[in-house]
Amino acid sequence: METYTHPALDYDRNMDDSLQLSPRQLHLVLAPHRAQRQMMTILTARLALTGRVRLVDAGNCFDGYGLARQLRQQTSYWQAALDRVSVARAFTCYQVETLLTESVADFSPILVLNLLDTFYDENVRLLERLRLLEVSLAELRRLCRVASVAVSASLPKRDQPGELLEILAGAAGQVWSFEEPQPAEPLRLF
Amino acid sequence: MGRTLPSVTQVFLREQESFLRFRRALRRSDQKALDDLFVAAHKHLAAAAYASHALPFEVFLLSMLLEEHKQVLRMRYLLNPSDAAALEQLEQGDSTAYLDSLTAAVEAGNPAPLHEPEEAGSPASPPDPVGSEPPASAPDLFNFHG
Amino acid sequence: MAELKGWLLDLFADTQSGIVLWLVGEDGQHHRLTQDFPITFYAAGEPRRLRQLWRFLQSQPEKVELKRTARRDIFSPQPVEVLEARVAQTAAQPFLFQRVAREFPELPYYDADLPITTRHAAIYNTFPLVHCQVEADEQGRVQALKVLDTPWELDPPAPPLRLLAIEPDVDPAHAAPTALYVRSMSVSYRFSLVHPRPLLINLRAILQRQDPDVLMTAWGDTWLLPYLIDLAEQWHIPLPLNREQGREVIRKDERSYMAYGQVIYRGKQVHLFGRWHIDGCNAMLFHEYGLEGVYELARVTALAGQTVARVSPGSGISAMQMVTALRQGIMVPWHKQQAERPKSALEMMQADQGGLVYQPLIGLHRDVAEVDFISMYPSIMRHFNISPETVADPNAKGRDQYARLERVSELGLWIDQETSGLIPQTLAPLLDKRLELKLRLAELPAWDPRRQTYQAQATAHKWLLVTCFGYLGYKNARFGRIEAHEAVTAYGREMLLRAKEAAEDLGFTVLHMYVDGLWVKKKGLADVPSFQPLLEEITTRTGLPIALDGIYRWVAFLPSRVDERIPVPNRYFGVFQDGSLKMRGIETRRHDTPAWVSNVQKEILDILVHASNVEDRSTYLPKVLRSLRRALTKLRTYGVRVEDLLVSQTLSRELSEYRTPSPAARAAAQLAAVGKNLRPGQRVRFVYTLGEPGVYAWDLPQPPEQRSIDQERYCVLLFRAAAAILQPFGIQEEDLKNRVIANANEVTFFSPAYLKG
Numbered sequence A: 001m002e003t004y005t006h007p008a009l010d011y012d013r014n015m016d017d018s019l020q021l022s023p024r025q026l027h028l029v030l031a032p033h034r035a036q037r038q039m040m041t042i043l044t045a046r047l048a049l050t051g052r053v054r055l056v057d058a059g060n061c062f063d064g065y066g067l068a069r070q071l072r073q074q075t076s077y078w079q080a081a082l083d084r085v086s087v088a089r090a091f092t093c094y095q096v097e098t099l100l101t102e103s104v105a106d107f108s109p110i111l112v113l114n115l116l117d118t119f120y121d122e123n124v125r126l127l128e129r130l131r132l133l134e135v136s137l138a139e140l141r142r143l144c145r146v147a148s149v150a151v152s153a154s155l156p157k158r159d160q161p162g163e164l165l166e167i168l169a170g171a172a173g174q175v176w177s178f179e180e181p182q183p184a185e186p187l188r189l190f
Numbered sequence B: 001m002g003r004t005l006p007s008v009t010q011v012f013l014r015e016q017e018s019f020l021r022f023r024r025a026l027r028r029s030d031q032k033a034l035d036d037l038f039v040a041a042h043k044h045l046a047a048a049a050y051a052s053h054a055l056p057f058e059v060f061l062l063s064m065l066l067e068e069h070k071q072v073l074r075m076r077y078l079l080n081p082s083d084a085a086a087l088e089q090l091e092q093g094d095s096t097a098y099l100d101s102l103t104a105a106v107e108a109g110n111p112a113p114l115h116e117p118e119e120a121g122s123p124a125s126p127p128d129p130v131g132s133e134p135p136a137s138a139p140d141l142f143n144f145h146g
Numbered sequence C: 001m002a003e004l005k006g007w008l009l010d011l012f013a014d015t016q017s018g019i020v021l022w023l024v025g026e027d028g029q030h031h032r033l034t035q036d037f038p039i040t041f042y043a044a045g046e047p048r049r050l051r052q053l054w055r056f057l058q059s060q061p062e063k064v065e066l067k068r069t070a071r072r073d074i075f076s077p078q079p080v081e082v083l084e085a086r087v088a089q090t091a092a093q094p095f096l097f098q099r100v101a102r103e104f105p106e107l108p109y110y111d112a113d114l115p116i117t118t119r120h121a122a123i124y125n126t127f128p129l130v131h132c133q134v135e136a137d138e139q140g141r142v143q144a145l146k147v148l149d150t151p152w153e154l155d156p157p158a159p160p161l162r163l164l165a166i167e168p169d170v171d172p173a174h175a176a177p178t179a180l181y182v183r184s185m186s187v188s189y190r191f192s193l194v195h196p197r198p199l200l201i202n203l204r205a206i207l208q209r210q211d212p213d214v215l216m217t218a219w220g221d222t223w224l225l226p227y228l229i230d231l232a233e234q235w236h237i238p239l240p241l242n243r244e245q246g247r248e249v250i251r252k253d254e255r256s257y258m259a260y261g262q263v264i265y266r267g268k269q270v271h272l273f274g275r276w277h278i279d280g281c282n283a284m285l286f287h288e289y290g291l292e293g294v295y296e297l298a299r300v301t302a303l304a305g306q307t308v309a310r311v312s313p314g315s316g317i318s319a320m321q322m323v324t325a326l327r328q329g330i331m332v333p334w335h336k337q338q339a340e341r342p343k344s345a346l347e348m349m350q351a352d353q354g355g356l357v358y359q360p361l362i363g364l365h366r367d368v369a370e371v372d373f374i375s376m377y378p379s380i381m382r383h384f385n386i387s388p389e390t391v392a393d394p395n396a397k398g399r400d401q402y403a404r405l406e407r408v409s410e411l412g413l414w415i416d417q418e419t420s421g422l423i424p425q426t427l428a429p430l431l432d433k434r435l436e437l438k439l440r441l442a443e444l445p446a447w448d449p450r451r452q453t454y455q456a457q458a459t460a461h462k463w464l465l466v467t468c469f470g471y472l473g474y475k476n477a478r479f480g481r482i483e484a485h486e487a488v489t490a491y492g493r494e495m496l497l498r499a500k501e502a503a504e505d506l507g508f509t510v511l512h513m514y515v516d517g518l519w520v521k522k523k524g525l526a527d528v529p530s531f532q533p534l535l536e537e538i539t540t541r542t543g544l545p546i547a548l549d550g551i552y553r554w555v556a557f558l559p560s561r562v563d564e565r566i567p568v569p570n571r572y573f574g575v576f577q578d579g580s581l582k583m584r585g586i587e588t589r590r591h592d593t594p595a596w597v598s599n600v601q602k603e604i605l606d607i608l609v610h611a612s613n614v615e616d617r618s619t620y621l622p623k624v625l626r627s628l629r630r631a632l633t634k635l636r637t638y639g640v641r642v643e644d645l646l647v648s649q650t651l652s653r654e655l656s657e658y659r660t661p662s663p664a665a666r667a668a669a670q671l672a673a674v675g676k677n678l679r680p681g682q683r684v685r686f687v688y689t690l691g692e693p694g695v696y697a698w699d700l701p702q703p704p705e706q707r708s709i710d711q712e713r714y715c716v717l718l719f720r721a722a723a724a725i726l727q728p729f730g731i732q733e734e735d736l737k738n739r740v741i742a743n744a745n746e747v748t749f750f751s752p753a754y755l756k757g
Helices: A013-018 A033-048 A064-074 A076-084 A094-103 A125-146 A164-171 B006-019 B021-025 B028-042 B045-053 B056-079 B079-090 B097-108 C047-056 C090-103 C115-122 C197-208 C220-233 C286-301 C311-329 C344-349 C376-383 C422-445 C449-472 C484-503 C526-540 C597-611 C623-637 C663-671 C711-729 C733-742
Strands: A002-004 A026-030 A054-057 A085-089 A112-114 A149-153 A174-178 C001-014 C019-025 C029-037 C039-043 C064-073 C080-087 C131-136 C142-145 C162-168 C177-186 C190-194 C216-217 C249-252 C254-261 C264-266 C269-271 C276-279 C363-373 C405-407 C414-416 C509-514 C517-521 C546-559 C567-576 C581-584 C648-649 C683-688 C696-697
Touching: A013 C254, A026 A033, A026 A164, A026 B056, A033 A054, A033 A064, A033 A076, A033 A112, A033 A149, A054 A094, A064 A076, A064 C344, A076 A085, A076 C311, A076 C344, A094 A125, A112 C249, A125 A149, A125 A164, A149 A164, B006 B028, B006 B045, B006 B056, B006 C019, B021 B028, B021 C216, B028 B045, B045 B056, B045 C090, B045 C264, B056 B079, C001 C029, C019 C131, C019 C733, C029 C131, C029 C142, C029 C344, C039 C090, C047 C064, C047 C080, C047 C546, C047 C623, C080 C090, C115 C311, C162 C197, C162 C220, C177 C197, C190 C197, C197 C220, C220 C269, C220 C276, C269 C696, C276 C286, C286 C311, C286 C449, C311 C422, C311 C449, C363 C484, C363 C526, C363 C683, C363 C711, C376 C422, C376 C484, C422 C449, C449 C484, C484 C509, C484 C526, C509 C567, C526 C546, C526 C597, C546 C711, C581 C597, C597 C623, C597 C711, C623 C711, C623 C733, C648 C663, C663 C683, C711 C733
Parallel strands: A002 A174, A026 A149, A026 A174, A054 A085, A054 A112, A112 A149, C162 C216, C216 C276
Antiparallel strands: C001 C019, C001 C131, C019 C029, C039 C080, C064 C080, C131 C142, C162 C177, C177 C190, C249 C269, C254 C264, C363 C517, C363 C546, C405 C414, C509 C517, C546 C567, C567 C581, C648 C683, C683 C696
16 A cells, blocks of 8 residues: 655646556545545546546546646647546445446446545445445456556545445555645744 | 536636736736626626536636627727727728738837728728828827726 | 215325225215225346345245236336235335345335325325225225326315314423414314313313314424323323324424435424324425415325425425326336436536526616516426436437437437326426416406415425426436436526527517526517517427516616626516516525514615606605614614514534534524524524624523624614615615715604604
8 A cells, every 4th residue: 555645735747647557456546535536637637648538426526627627738639538538427325336337348447536425425324335335346346357447535524434445445456545744833933 | 416517607716716826916907907807707607608618718718808899899889880880891891901000000100090991892882081080099009008 | 885975184004904094074074994905016136136035025924925027117128027026914014125125135126115195196096185985895994996086176176174273372492382272263272381181181172072184283293292292191191183093193303414415404293193283383385385285285296294294395296206107017216226327528518507597787677578488497398208218328229219319409318209208297287287277376366265275286386396307316316317307407508598599589688597587678668468479489499388477667687795797697676567576685585684684675675666766866765764764773772673683594514513603503502502402404593792602592591682782783784785775776885874874863862753663
């Protein structure tokens, strides 16, 4: 597990090189919400330059405009690149499971945004959510066999169960963890 | 309820915010002019939303330009409605005529006259009586301060 | 064998077997009948697992008939292989299903958790308050049942329902009640709460004698009935709240939950057997349509009256869809499994939009017509056949299965026009009834007593229709589908633009547009007939019904409070030619505005409405200034009741979750300190006070002191509200303040104006 203590919010294109996807690996990007979103957008843009990308938006956080801006900066054929990105959204944990089960393995990289978001919905019993998560991870492992798969998630809030992230991290082969930097000590003159 | 992308108003506000540093470094009078541009673009958010452009700022810029042009049209009309008509004709016919005269005037060191009678191209229109008026408020394009 | 004619009041599962029906007979009697009612549910999935499920079901104590069959799932083009389980005993099915779902959690289930009334409606066409004819044997067992009316009739023979109303003398959240008022059509009593024994004995006698069909209460769910039930238990004097013997009332807990992006709070509930309990303070939208509205909702949705009064309109629409589905042999999924089909990022940006919302031309405009599409989104769903199963993806396999595809404007979406979809079929009768009702209301004279009933029914319909669109895209809606939702908004945008083009082609100026309506004007046109050609042209170009909402004598579109040059889509007010006012987004319309401010704003609006010439300030400004001065004088001299200064805000989260507490949170903290804990989604009422913490909660034991009220804060609110209205007339807030205070000697303690009140 590689851990970065970079100020996650300053992540920009220059840092992009560290998120290299390897085949047949389940990659996990763990970062605070806003950083996670930014990183996955940049990763999507980079992948879309050279081929199709499939996004599963599991947290209603797909940043269309951000993606367009990124692509525009990198190529004049940005519209064609944008067209190569396909998005499907899941608004409940049941839909996450359905989307992953129905995903066809066609060799394009698959990015799952904010996988755990819907699994924190307390209107669904925890046992049921755990079951759905296990099924979802099994589907992700299936997809890993033929494509690069990257999943993003954030740390659970105080009142949210930590086991969901633990299960996810346990299933991942490569984990990149970005933490919030500690606030710097104020400079003392005397 | 299934909405993922931010609303056009949110996108607009975010774009406006991304220019805050630029705005801060401008002189106060220039800041006000910049604000006017954004207010102008705000009037056409619905059309910007409908455009569904992947780079919305381009549509906001076009909206600003739209309002600027409306200002020009308004001012022409204010000068004198028939003057406005004559100017419209100028543009429909040989649109570079007044530009050419502007260039010539600069080279000759004279302020550019606003009105020039149409030479060729305009069919049965009578000679433009406007051409005889003195070039009153010719804007000094290079040294104009707000 | 007896033949009974009457109205169905209540229907529920019997503890023994089958269901119980309570009928309000034409003979004036109440009849308790029973009926066999087996419940069928289905399971799909892997054959191996279904075989295990079969064996599991056979081993259960409940009597279940099992069968292998194929049935329709609306999201599948082909019928689905399912295990059919028919449970003989109605009451047993929910418990059995719970066990099944725990043992086999991954299987898709259908028809598993539907309301009994919904199932009954699908088979027998019944609904609460249906007029019907029943053949029953000596034991009261139903042998045959025939319905005599439908929910879609305008004037069905009304059941002779007996009402009884009970309410405490004061809001229990505010202070401890000391008496109860009990009223019916014939009697009216007041009982002291100080002596429980006579209270209970009297209540019991009244319940038995009056034998009401509908028990109306105030705070019955949250305080009154739980209090009485506990009291009855303490004193061993049972109250016959249920008409059904041998049953406890149903009690539900309070809860807060997230829905539609907001925190919603549901109070505790008490449901009765054999009669309806409606709590006017806990019923959904009760102030909008009252009891008549509840009756209509029950009829139209086939949900029990006590249920429909308390659930959101979304549940009502869902129930209607279920009835349509069941009648056609379409299975109702237990969980929403269906997910979005992938789109390209570009398509996503085009599809993920709402209605077109314009920025109006700011200021005052005269002779403006407001033209609105009638129930636009439901009409679109019906006209263009939009339903979860009609949205086609031609790129997917099986494209040739679709006989007639129509593209949704510029989106990559196609709608199959071949067969009428579930949603259009569900909505059609509701839309037709709504239209018929509108026409009827337009014809009726103002004094006709039927107006009130029709109005309430129309409002109930409106809420159902307004919700059905949102429900189509709702993540948990069983028959929801996001592509269908997006198709509807796409058509909405397209049709509004066509309406705009029609208006502009006919020489109108479009002042404003908002999702389903336009404001237009044309020089010289100010009467109803002159707008008729426009309405016809719009209907021709769009295929949708459109109506003239009214012609404004004048309407003012307000700018943003932050910058006067920036238009805001939803803040305006105007007066129609018939003298009625319409306003949106201003203080009087908002919950959190104190009554004192709203009232003054209304006064000012009234002055403007009656001004002989809005272009001449002298016809209204002096009166406005007097109104403001009067209001300020009253405030300064402590003549304003504290109740009229109450601000009402919703608590958006748990108290502990606030980083910087809002005024509502600070007030809620005060209440928590005296043991009154509020849940997120509940409203807090308070006044602004001087010093810290700046608020004083309303429901505290001691009322706030008049002298502690922060009068300056209220003055600010008043002027802001007044300025909002006067701004389009060219009067600025500072100017207004100066003019009001200018004649300050009028605003003194001893001024004759004050003494006259």
